Amino acid sequence: MNPTLPLRADARVAENRCEGGANHRLRLAIDGWPGARPGHFVMLSPGARGAAPRFDPLLPRPMAVYRTLPGAVPEIEVLYKATGRGTQLLAEARAGECVRVVGPLGVPFALPERGQRALLVGGGTGIASLYELASQARARGPVAVLLGARSAGDLMGADDFAALGVELRVATEDGSRGRRGLVTELLEAALAEPGPTAVVYACGPTPMMRRAGEIAAAHGARCEVSLENRMACGFGVCLGCAVPRADGTIALVCRDGPVFDAAAVGWANVP
Amino acid sequence: MNPTLPLRADARVAENRCEGGANHRLRLAIDGWPGARPGHFVMLSPGARGAAPRFDPLLPRPMAVYRTLPGAVPEIEVLYKATGRGTQLLAEARAGECVRVVGPLGVPFALPERGQRALLVGGGTGIASLYELASQARARGPVAVLLGARSAGDLMGADDFAALGVELRVATEDGSRGRRGLVTELLEAALAEPGPTAVVYACGPTPMMRRAGEIAAAHGARCEVSLENRMACGFGVCLGCAVPRADGTIALVCRDGPVFDAAAVGWANVP
Amino acid sequence: MSAVDTRVNLGGIALRNPVLTASGTFGYGGEFAPFFDLEQIGGIVAKSLTLEPRQGNLPPRIAETPAGMLNAIGLENVGVDAFIAEKLPALSAGVAVVASVFETEIDRYAEVCKRLTGAPKVVGLEINASCPHVKSGGIEFGQRAEVLAQLVRATRQATSLPLLVKLSPNVTDIREMAKVCEGEGADALSLVNTLQALDVDVATRRPVLRNVLGGLSGPAIRPVALRMVFQASRAVKLPICGIGGIMTAEDAVKFLICGASAVQVGTANYLNPMAALEVARGIAAYASAQGFARVADLVGSIELPR
């Protein structure tokens, strides 16, 4: 559960740079930031950044807290792809400008038990949810990070993971980096390897997470996934981010997740 | 009448800088710019400047062509005050970005007859409509530019006028530059001076222009004013910029103006 | 600023200031406790309640539109009993709660009203008339004068609390609906609910919402909402709570000027969980700057051309 109360802050852009293609890295200085646990996210309002209020695009965008950089004024990093209207606007924010932040939000990942092997499976922007998890899981047992992307240029944050000293395996659909294929194939292979009990964490496109859950289940491993869904508020009041559970009841991604046990998700109706 | 057909262009921002307070100077490079006559204006779309289409604010803003800088790719300068939502957004445009321009538009000022004395009365952002007129009127006869502002810091373009070598008189409401008082008082004084027939050109707040027209009429001088009104299109199709003429008929500021004979304006219903 | 009297009366509900939060945009209130003290705004309107707990629609339930958003949540809520047993006690004593009610049958509406009457902190009821009336073939209760009259009559009889009726904007003439409510004994009107709307994704050619149709809210609809408040306030004597696209204090002031006695902040709560507080403070600042001693004096202060 979330031990830290969310705050609403006008964060100052410390840095916002393109890392090739649509990939961007945003560093935000947030007075009073209470810290975040692996899997927490924030809501960022790109439209609120200028001097005059503008309401198109209207809604804030959910973004994983990639990592927290402690300091007198704590900073958080966010890795994002500028693809739609809101994220492209976010990419225009310059150092010194303000971006409204609400967070930290959501239910974080449960760290592996001591001695367990953590297999982190990331695809697309989902990779951004896994960095803090990789960092903290290291103290519990072996960690392997399996990253997938369309091609090498799309890959986010791979160097940061490498710098953590965790095992890094990459698959790209065009073979331009690592193995050619899907990241779920890396997971199959990793689970087939002998070793301690594995626990799987997956974040990325819905079909990838669903498949990761199936593979984990086939190997008797627990699997946590961090779901994505459209969000208006991020803190449980709009009821917009509902997804069905496997038992047919409704869960809110922002409040009951974004991290769910893969086996508890009603995958057929996850958008 | 307007001899140049308007064009629609994605102008490139060559420079956009704050000149103190809300005053800004924008230089736009426009491929194929056909040139402008004194009093012409353009419609600038601040909202269209980013990569992703955003429609708040929606409408383009009418802005006088302050001056044209000829060259392989001609440039125009626009002086503006960033006060509302659109102009504040315009102030965020950086060199290299695109701003949509439609223009040149409108009916320009009629230059003075040879030997006439031109008295140019400018207040607030209206000053921006008078620079090219001052420049071109010099060849016809003596030119005096009378500028008014709340205080010295609000004054736009005074140095440029001074550099033209025309006579410059300033009035500020707080006396921080030139005479303390209204620019229309400078006009009264100037018209009382002996000399060749005067023709008055005024651009600024409606009450100022109306008063300038009255003063000119009292001295038997012709007076042209450049009206402001809300505009959606700038080229005569929305019918949004209507103002009544003195005879009760309706004129369009963008098509029949913005320059009108002060005596022909139905001032009581000019917004 | 401290000189301004911010109190207003909304159909018998005395509010410390004119800012409420709109139903469905503020949860059951407690979700906002991390952000500000709810006693600093006029009150909250809770998510609409049905007799039984309800699950709502499958996703996608929301989408963004130009300066607005679409939603089709369905009737998801904890049900009236859980609201009384769990949600109300979680709020601090000084929070004024207006409970919102929607149902698919008139007698069920009335039953929910009965259960809410007397519940602590509940200072009034808001009847959400934008719910599809199953018996009329899916048309909203608030879209047919006869059906609306029956609804107001039944709920009026079911409660002694101040009764607000929240009208649908999807009507030809809002004045007609306002008069129906006045005639049946409503104490105030809440104007407006969302505009019925639709959007599609051109990549998939599918509606952006699983429910196909949804409700449009946010700044996009504000000029329509203002028009309806203006029209209704001239058609009936009932006080009006203005709703629709209020993002800033300036927006709220527009509703007061057009004849609303109070306002509700809706979609803005999502983008800015402190929006309602900022609106409340900004209204007082505006009144003070404009020389109004009482916020109530702003109500209906529009200056029409002669």
Place this chain on the structure above:
Amino acid sequence: MSAVDTRVNLGGIALRNPVLTASGTFGYGGEFAPFFDLEQIGGIVAKSLTLEPRQGNLPPRIAETPAGMLNAIGLENVGVDAFIAEKLPALSAGVAVVASVFETEIDRYAEVCKRLTGAPKVVGLEINASCPHVKSGGIEFGQRAEVLAQLVRATRQATSLPLLVKLSPNVTDIREMAKVCEGEGADALSLVNTLQALDVDVATRRPVLRNVLGGLSGPAIRPVALRMVFQASRAVKLPICGIGGIMTAEDAVKFLICGASAVQVGTANYLNPMAALEVARGIAAYASAQGFARVADLVGSIELPR
């Protein structure tokens, strides 16, 4: 792209592509000659015409709103005779012109239709039913089924040209109005006109428009317009011309997917005088990219959840 057949038929009007310009946003056409060749779009709908020339309202007539604009131009136009004598001849021969008609009385509507019938370049008439009906106390012609029926009947008798009826969105049920038009022999529907709205300036407490009420257009209203097109296209067999907030080809495609056979670009012409051309090109590009051989195959291609 050249492979895509862009032709559509709108109630008997054969259009080279589905993009028209909306009445009141394109003048009489000639104003756009500096920007592009009008023969590259499907056609133009000219500013609505009355029997006599009219002056319209005093300023302010327009204002900006979130992702939209308000207007109350009044009935300003050159009058039907000057349109035929001066405006039509100024257009090049290949431009398809739909003449729009509005009036305050039904017999005057019919008379304008008669005069336009047979005028060169005029390929159809659009009846603007969003005009206040003086005899009904200011309610719009398109807001009352009986009045609308009389209007369509009278104008239908007055012309042999394809007859489009442009409906007001300010109604409870657009399907009812669509059926009235179908029953009275209209050839197509144009959906929608502006939403009735209001805004005030908090500094002066005055309405932003001299006319107090105005019509809301632009992207803000697009989801409402799309919903009405979707509903009407399932209620009647008439082809529909979709209008409301179309800024880009993607927006136009949404209307086609929801059941419109053609579209009109309105407010976008103000911000971008080449908007209609860009929309026309973009629709063809979309159809091509999605593998549609004919733009007409997009019409009503929405994929509804089962």
